[in-house]
Amino acid sequence: MSGGPTVDGHDANGQHANGQHADGRDANEHHTDGREVDGRGVDGPVPGRRGAGAVVALAGRIVLAPAVLAVAGALVLTTLVMLAVGVDPALAYPALVRGALYDGNLEYTIAAFVPTLGMALAFAIPLRAGEFNLGGDGQMALGGVVAAALALNVTLPAGLGVLLPLVAAALTGALVAGISAPLRTRLGVPAIVTTLLVSTPAVALASYLVRFPLAEQGTGNAQTPTLPDAAHLPALAGSEYVTLGLPLIALLTAAWLLADARGVLGYEIRATGSNREFARYGGVAVNRLAAVTLAGGGAFAGLVGALIVLGPPYRFVDGALTAPGYTFTAIAAVLLATGRPVAVPFTVALLTILSAGGPGMERDAGVPSQLTQIVQGLIIVIVAVFATVRHVRRRRNARTEAGA
Amino acid sequence: MAVSPAEPPAAELVGVSKRFGPVVANDGIDLAIAKGEIHAVVGENGAGKSTLMSILYGLHRPDAGHVARNGARIRLRSPADAISHGLGMVHQHFRLFPELTVAENVVIGAEPTRGGVLDLAAARREVERLGDLYGLRADPDARIDGLPVGIRQRVEILKALYRRAEVLILDEPTAVLTPGEATRLFDVLRTVTATGASVVLVTHKLTEVLAAGDRVTVLRRGRVTGRFDTATTTADELVMAMIGRSLGPATPRRATRPPADGPYALEVRDLRVRDRDGVPRLDGVSFGVRPGEIVGIAGVAGSGQRELLDTVTGLRGPGRGDSGEVLLSGAPVRRGRHPAVAYVPEDRRGRATSPGMSLAENLIMGDQRTPALRGRLGLSASAVRERARTLTERFSIRAASVSDPISSLSGGNAQKAVLARELSRGTPVIVVEEPTQGVDVGAQEQIHALIADARDQGQAVLLQSSELTELRALADRVLVMFEGRVVAEITGEEAGDERLGAAMTGATTGGASGTTTGGTSGAAS
Ligand SMILES: Nc1ncnc2c1ncn2[C@@H]1O[C@H](COP(=O)(O)OP(=O)(O)OP(=O)(O)O)[C@@H](O)[C@H]1O
Ligand SMILES: [Mg+2]
Numbered sequence: 050m051s052g053g054p055t056v057d058g059h060d061a062n063g064q065h066a067n068g069q070h071a072d073g074r075d076a077n078e079h080h081t082d083g084r085e086v087d088g089r090g091v092d093g094p095v096p097g098r099r100g101a102g103a104v105v106a107l108a109g110r111i112v113l114a115p116a117v118l119a120v121a122g123a124l125v126l127t128t129l130v131m132l133a134v135g136v137d138p139a140l141a142y143p144a145l146v147r148g149a150l151y152d153g154n155l156e157y158t159i160a161a162f163v164p165t166l167g168m169a170l171a172f173a174i175p176l177r178a179g180e181f182n183l184g185g186d187g188q189m190a191l192g193g194v195v196a197a198a199l200a201l202n203v204t205l206p207a208g209l210g211v212l213l214p215l216v217a218a219a220l221t222g223a224l225v226a227g228i229s230a231p232l233r234t235r236l237g238v239p240a241i242v243t244t245l246l247v248s249t250p251a252v253a254l255a256s257y258l259v260r261f262p263l264a265e266q267g268t269g270n271a272q273t274p275t276l277p278d279a280a281h282l283p284a285l286a287g288s289e290y291v292t293l294g295l296p297l298i299a300l301l302t303a304a305w306l307l308a309d310a311r312g313v314l315g316y317e318i319r320a321t322g323s324n325r326e327f328a329r330y331g332g333v334a335v336n337r338l339a340a341v342t343l344a345g346g347g348a349f350a351g352l353v354g355a356l357i358v359l360g361p362p363y364r365f366v367d368g369a370l371t372a373p374g375y376t377f378t379a380i381a382a383v384l385l386a387t388g389r390p391v392a393v394p395f396t397v398a399l400l401t402i403l404s405a406g407g408p409g410m411e412r413d414a415g416v417p418s419q420l421t422q423i424v425q426g427l428i429i430v431i432v433a434v435f436a437t438v439r440h441v442r443r444r445r446n447a448r449t450e451a452g453a
Numbered sequence: 454m455a456v457s458p459a460e461p462p463a464a465e466l467v468g469v470s471k472r473f474g475p476v477v478a479n480d481g482i483d484l485a486i487a488k489g490e491i492h493a494v495v496g497e498n499g500a501g502k503s504t505l506m507s508i509l510y511g512l513h514r515p516d517a518g519h520v521a522r523n524g525a526r527i528r529l530r531s532p533a534d535a536i537s538h539g540l541g542m543v544h545q546h547f548r549l550f551p552e553l554t555v556a557e558n559v560v561i562g563a564e565p566t567r568g569g570v571l572d573l574a575a576a577r578r579e580v581e582r583l584g585d586l587y588g589l590r591a592d593p594d595a596r597i598d599g600l601p602v603g604i605r606q607r608v609e610i611l612k613a614l615y616r617r618a619e620v621l622i623l624d625e626p627t628a629v630l631t632p633g634e635a636t637r638l639f640d641v642l643r644t645v646t647a648t649g650a651s652v653v654l655v656t657h658k659l660t661e662v663l664a665a666g667d668r669v670t671v672l673r674r675g676r677v678t679g680r681f682d683t684a685t686t687t688a689d690e691l692v693m694a695m696i697g698r699s700l701g702p703a704t705p706r707r708a709t710r711p712p713a714d715g716p717y718a719l720e721v722r723d724l725r726v727r728d729r730d731g732v733p734r735l736d737g738v739s740f741g742v743r744p745g746e747i748v749g750i751a752g753v754a755g756s757g758q759r760e761l762l763d764t765v766t767g768l769r770g771p772g773r774g775d776s777g778e779v780l781l782s783g784a785p786v787r788r789g790r791h792p793a794v795a796y797v798p799e800d801r802r803g804r805a806t807s808p809g810m811s812l813a814e815n816l817i818m819g820d821q822r823t824p825a826l827r828g829r830l831g832l833s834a835s836a837v838r839e840r841a842r843t844l845t846e847r848f849s850i851r852a853a854s855v856s857d858p859i860s861s862l863s864g865g866n867a868q869k870a871v872l873a874r875e876l877s878r879g880t881p882v883i884v885v886e887e888p889t890q891g892v893d894v895g896a897q898e899q900i901h902a903l904i905a906d907a908r909d910q911g912q913a914v915l916l917q918s919s920e921l922t923e924l925r926a927l928a929d930r931v932l933v934m935f936e937g938r939v940v941a942e943i944t945g946e947e948a949g950d951e952r953l954g955a956a957m958t959g960a961t962t963g964g965a966s967g968t969t970t971g972g973t974s975g976a977a978s
Contacts, residue, residue, distance in 0.1 A: 317821065320810065330796070332789055
């Protein structure tokens with residue numbers, strides 16, 4: 050091996066120590082690096098890649114976002130199904146939109162949006178800390194029962210008559226969800242399991258209470274009597290079904306979004322969710338925080354139960370809370386938002402419109418309303434596929450950084 | 454080595470460029486690895502070394518340029534392609550299944566079968582055969598989770614060799630090894646190259662390059678700035694090509710005056726700690742660190758350093774059967790992170806950072822509740838950004854943007870971010886583990902200066918390092934641990950390799966400081 054060292058291309062005879070690049074391939078080493086002026090050249094922005102390019106890149110990022118692709122993919126597949134079974138999509142889709150938004154249906158859709166958004170938070174809040182709350186149904190049902198029992202048995206002035214059941218329901222939901230936290234820290238059973246396990250008996254307990262101790266006497270219906278007027282959630286002006294619950298949930302959602310993005314607690318929750326050991330190292334009481342997020346999620350579920358019960362028809366009708374499937378739709382919406390909290394209200398709106406428009410589509414276009422559930426299911430499947438792909442890719446990238 | 458110039462290189466990167474958004478990581482790089490050589494690749498943090506290795510192993514696709522094997526251009530779309538072309542990579546973060554045995558890990562994914570089922574006996578024989586061939590002995594039936602880091606790395610190498618790798622890529626393999634393990638690794642690599650295989654070695658330790666490498670390629674800002682024969686070059690010359698200037702002589706930065714004889718800032722009293730199985734890990738450790746003093750911790754891996762530092766930082770609460778005290782300025786340390794202790798953990802990805810969060814978010818952890826970062830609504834976005842800017846500048850952390858995830862930083866820059874966060878907190882006590890792992894020589898010097906500064910400001914520093922040169926350069930006293938006890942306390946001046954080495958193996962006779970030769974370390978650190 051011959052040839053002296055070549056530093057920065059100051060090679061006397063153009064030959065490298067390895068004697069290989071006789072064909073001039075090394076030419077690119079010989080020009081001066083003009084970008085070194087500021088001492089950080091390599092990392093500075095490259096001129097000409099900003100501006101128009103950035104806009105195109107941003108647009109591309111939005112169009113290619115997993116959520117957008119999932120919705121588009123689901124709609125394409127649904128259209129194919131419609132064509133296969135001989136339904137005209139040109140009829141079905143307008144019917145779906147009409148069924149959700151027009152002909153006086155908007156009110157019902159908004160009335161369904163409120164509990165779905167609440168349940169979305171019940172799932173999303175613990176998820177930020179890496180905990181899965183799958184027990185929304187139980188938390189919601191028990192919250193609703195507590196609200197109904199309070200309203201029926203305690204005479205309160207207007208205002209307080211609404212506030213107290215709401216708060217009590219939220220506390221109940223928080224408690225039901227919170228049980229999962231010590232089960233995890235003490236016994237090591239993950240919340241995804243315990244929340245689900247607790248949910249079924251919780252729903253059953255609510256059902257029992259409504260059918261027996263709290264049941265309306267003499268009708269044989271599985272429901273409580275109508276709640277006293279003081280416990281009725283005021284309806285918004287000009288509406289029958291949309292109550293004060295809408296501004297309340299909107300406000301709470303905004304507060305959560307703010308806390309998540311800017312709050313110290315939000316930061317600590319995100320840190321816990323992304324690397325628990327890192328958060329612990331940084332002085333975050335990770336176990337307590339996980340408990341707080343589970344309880345916080347449960348509180349929203351309990352609150353939703355109360356909002357349903359205190360709204361029209363102002364009573365707890367057995368099954369009315371869980372039957373519409375708010376919990377499942379909400380989970381789908383949160384997964385569709387793929388880790389972007391601000392997207393949650395929008396994905397909730399989208400999926401609510403889909404499920405609310407189903408009956409209208411069935412009536413006007415003769416398409417079974419179950420089709421909307423198929424669409425929802427497809428969205429979840431596609432999102433899951435994306436998540437898996439991303440996971441695999443991240444693992445590959447992790448290897449890339451292996452020696453970093 | 455004997456390389457005939459006529460023979461095509463075993464592996465070659467030709468005109469390779471790669472950019473990540475605005476960052477040009479590789480910019481027209483040519484690199485030829487001859488058959489049978491150990492080719493070292495060195496360069497500053499963020500120079501593009503890992504990116505280049507990832508391209509060679511099919512993990513990244515180059516924007517321009519290509520890879521060739523034995524003179525023929527090849528296409529690498531994935532590591533699987535690379536493996537089929539005889540390229541193998543040993544990852545720094547091992548990709549082994551802890552609950553499987555050595556033999557199972559070596560053959561996984563390419564198992565020898567008999568009648569359609571895994572032939573474990575054949576796998577075991579294969580591990581033994583390769584082990585004998587390359588001097589890479591490892592018990593085929595041992596479970597990975599019970600093995601020390603050095604052996605795990607051997608298993609990774611065995612895995613690559615089992616897949617018939619003829620070009621072995623190692624990205625900073627010695628960052629996690631003790632000096633003894635590193636020496637054994639290079640013995641193995643020599644045996645491997647003796648069979649005609651080649652090794653590409655990325656490292657920041659120039660002594661390793663000069664001792665073990667045949668040729669060196671220096672990268673700077675994505676370009677090749679030098680090619681050298683190790684036989685005819687010096688560490689100085691390499692440094693010059695890497696950072697464009699020479700380093701001053703490695704000056705010891707021990708305290709110029711002895712610390713005041715006042716009270717300890719950090720005191721450990723008769724600490725006894727058992728692990729979950731009841732095995733004693735710390736067996737009566739007592740010492741103190743005064744303000745304005747750096748106390749080093751040395752010892753072979755697993756001598757109790759982990760338990761000691763976790764207890765001192767409050768991350769490990771007292772368990773059953775534990776006793777003793779940790780006092781911070783006289784008050785017992787409480788469980789959980791203590792605000793008066795800054796802490797640079799060794800485990801960068803698992804503990805010191807959250808790879809998915811942004812650089813700015815990573816830089817505030819631990820301080821998120823301090824008033825300085827408060828805005829009207831929780832954290833002040835501008836204060837967070839401002840702090841990130843200040844720290845990236847002061848510690849010359851290279852990142853395209855502080856809102857990029859910290860995982861997009863090069864390894865050394867991520868390490869600098871952790872140091873920046875902890876050293877800037879001005880706490881009375883600083884606990885530092887392996888402060889210069891993965892950082893380039895220039896940054897090593899800078900980091901040493903910063904730690905010495907902290908000491909001169911009156912902070913008490915507890916420094917754990919497997920680099921004896923680092924301990925010697927910084928520590929005023931070195932405590933040597935062995936089997937859960939402090940077996941020797943040596944002043945910085947007296948902490949020669951001989952003396953430390955003997956104490957680390959439990960030979961506590963102490964005696965005269967080393968007069969014999971055999972020091973392994975020396976140059977730029
Ligand atoms: N996945 C990525 N996304 C964005 N930027 C990246 C990515 N990987 C690397 N970079 C950038 O490319 C440059 C080169 O990084 P690379 O990891 O190759 O450096 P390196 O030479 O290995 O440094 P170190 O010695 O610190 O490990 C750095 O500026 C880094 O921030
Ligand atoms: Mg690297």
